[in-house]
Amino acid sequence: KQEVTQIPAALSVPEGENLVLNCSFTDSAIYNLQWFRQDPGKGLTSLLLIQSSQREQTSGRLNASLDKSSGRSTLYIAASQPGDSATYLCAVRGGSEKLVFGKGTKLTVNP
């Protein structure tokens, strides 16, 4: 059974700092991995999608890497801003059609 773990559960940083969020999964037989952002009381916004054959994806200040063999992904946020404050969720899709989510990292960027 696939399990996804995100570390840390919460993170507080000053504005401008670069930071890394970690995601690990137990079954390396995945189809893809997706990072989402969730603001309080809102739905999920897709940030980056990495296919199993890819090593990384970039969008603006965000960079996500995937090491399928070791069951790890990282989300790198450069030059963090208060507007980046949210919960970041990692989800993997394996052989079945459903996504398995981690419990998220709650990020607070302080002005």
Place this chain on the structure above:
Amino acid sequence: GAGVSQSPSNKVTEKGKDVELRCDPISGHTALYWYRQSLGQGLEFLIYFQGNSAPDKSGLPSDRFSAERTGGSVSTLTIQRTQQEDSAVYLCASSSSWGPYGYTFGSGTRLTVV
């Protein structure tokens, strides 16, 4: 449509009443998913549709929960005889079933059972 639309955005209901939650996926997306997010918990898979069929309904918590999809488009999640533990945010997502697809989520329905 441009995104996944869910209605209502908020629903307060009395214990024991039935509720219907609606999801309108992105046009052309053949796969549709329902997830539940309870306070302080991660996202919990409920059911998956491919077209109008539900190959995986393993996440439905009990027989009080049912879902259907018609015309390969709109889906309705029905909860009968609601209980307080049903209070959660119910999220719907859709995706194309081919190509390098990801999932697009709606904003969710916040259900409160009082």
